[in-house]
Amino acid sequence: MALLIINGPNLNLLGKREKNIYGDQSFEDYFSELKKNYPQANLSYFQSNSESEIIDKIHEVGFDINGIIINAGAFTHTSVAIRDAIAGITSPVVEVHISNVHAREEFRHTSYLSAVCKGVIAGFGLDSYRLAVEHFLNN
Numbered sequence: 001m002a003l004l005i006i007n008g009p010n011l012n013l014l015g016k017r018e019k020n021i022y023g024d025q026s027f028e029d030y031f032s033e034l035k036k037n038y039p040q041a042n043l044s045y046f047q048s049n050s051e052s053e054i055i056d057k058i059h060e061v062g063f064d065i066n067g068i069i070i071n072a073g074a075f076t077h078t079s080v081a082i083r084d085a086i087a088g089i090t091s092p093v094v095e096v097h098i099s100n101v102h103a104r105e106e107f108r109h110t111s112y113l114s115a116v117c118k119g120v121i122a123g124f125g126l127d128s129y130r131l132a133v134e135h136f137l138n139n
């Protein structure tokens with residue numbers, strides 16, 4: 001089993017950014033706990049603020065890896081190109097969000113990615129990532 005977590009724009013600021021929405025833990029801290037708790041998932045992590053780098057990473061791993069967990073941040077609501085990248089690979093992809101995007105501004109209610117993902121997990125804080133890992137381990 002090998003899983004890759006991809007985080008999109010501004011998610012490098014977790015722990016510093018809008019703490020009332022996204023919490024006060026950095027993703028690096030959370031990720032090291034997750035790796036420790038799920039050694040069998042062989043987790044790796046990639047973050048980029050660049051749409052093209054995210055697309056390149058999806059192409060690079062998307063025919064070999066057991067699963068991708070993606071939080072595309074704001075690109076979720078804008079990127080046909082990331083959607084097409086996900087549609088073009090064979091590895092299953094789970095879309096995650098820290099916040100409940102449906103309880104927020106209207107522009108966050110639309111995801112270009114959901115229809116080409118296996119499922120969507122949103123609103124459970126950083127625990128959204130753990131729930132996605134559990135999905136891949138149990139299926």
Ligand code: DQA
Nearest residue numbers: 010071073074097098099108
């Ligand atoms: C987010 C929700 C997006 O609307 C926002 O642009 C983000 C983070 C989340 O994890 O809740 O950057 O994907």
